[in-house]
Amino acid sequence: MKRNSCEKQTINRGAWSSQEDEKLVKYICTHGEGRWRTIPKAAGLLRCGKSCRLRWINYLRPDIKRGNFTEDEDDLIIKLHALLGNRWSLIAGRLPGRTDNEIKNHWNSRLSRKLIRMGVDRSKPRWISRVPRAEDPALTSETCKSSPLCRDRVPDDGGVSREASCREDHLSPTSDLNLDLTISLPFALHGCEGQERSHESAEETHSPTLLLFR
DNA sequence: AACCGTTCCAACCGCGACTGA
DNA sequence: GTCAGTCGCGGTTGGAACGGT
Incomplete structure (x- = not known):
């Protein structure tokens, strides 16, 4: 079993403080997203990368719309x-x-x-x-590439692979x-x-x- | 005011997928 | 092809806030 990096000691858990938020936002605004594993150390946070990623994606990202669902x-x-x-x-x-x-x-x-x-x-x-569902072999990446729906798609950073995402769109x-x-x-x-x-x-x-x- | 049940949401956990050596 | 490291996703949990009695 792989060792989860978050299991390591000296890692903060639980709610994020505003100082931690600030550090993370500052770091990501300067250096960009990605390389989550290295971010905590680089940003001076006692958090695991996973936790930083989650905090950014679910709470700190500037484009997040909060409030009630319409x-x-x-x-x-x-x-x-x-x-x-x-x-x-x-x-x-x-x-x-x-x-x-x-x-x-x-x-x-x-x-x-x-x-x-x-x-x-x-x-x-x-x-x-x-x-076809995404698993359908009939829906190949070639099918996807030829689709105007997918052709110009930029790989999204939301974690969905380009191909899988294209397949969903079919x-x-x-x-x-x-x-x-x-x-x-x-x-x-x-x-x-x-x-x-x-x-x-x-x-x-x-x-x-x-x-x-x- | 105190207690209790419910709701809501941030955060954690485990697993599978992906990637590079 | 294999393996280890990393990432992203979905399920689950913990606790604060809220409402009712």
Whole structure:
């Protein structure tokens, strides 16, 4: 069994202090994301890389939209969950400013209950029989490359491999779901210059057109 | 005011995938 | 091809906040 680097001693656990946040933000704004394993030492943090990555992705990233989920977002999450199941990172990729963790929490705490109340079986993602899933060998990387949908895609840093992500995009909506989803321009990650953007303004600029592809 | 149950969310854990030597 | 290191994902947990009695 591989040794988990987070098991090592002299590692802080639990809630992050504002000082730790500050150090991490400062370091990433200067040096960029990635190389998570080396970040704690370089940034002077007594945390494991995994913890830094999580903190950045789920909380500190400047483009994160906080606050309540809108009806549109709820609706989209429900539809995407029906399509994709518990693949939160894929779902999050289609909800700009929302993280997989946030969506997962939201689903587990509110949406699942909402669906139960509505009498929907939330446990069953509805794959359509004739549409290939990502594992389908018929959907090769060549198929993907030739698709205009995937051709110009920049590898996203949300952890989904380019190919896997493209394959997901070949999924078609189920016939019983009214997936009225709009394809829009890729959501741009604006880096640290957007740090000051208030959450309120993020709310204000919310558009009913939710982005499907990044 | 005190207690208790519930809700919510940040953080952790374990595992599989990926990558480079 | 193999192995070790690293990364990313999804499930789970812990505890603070909240609401009801």
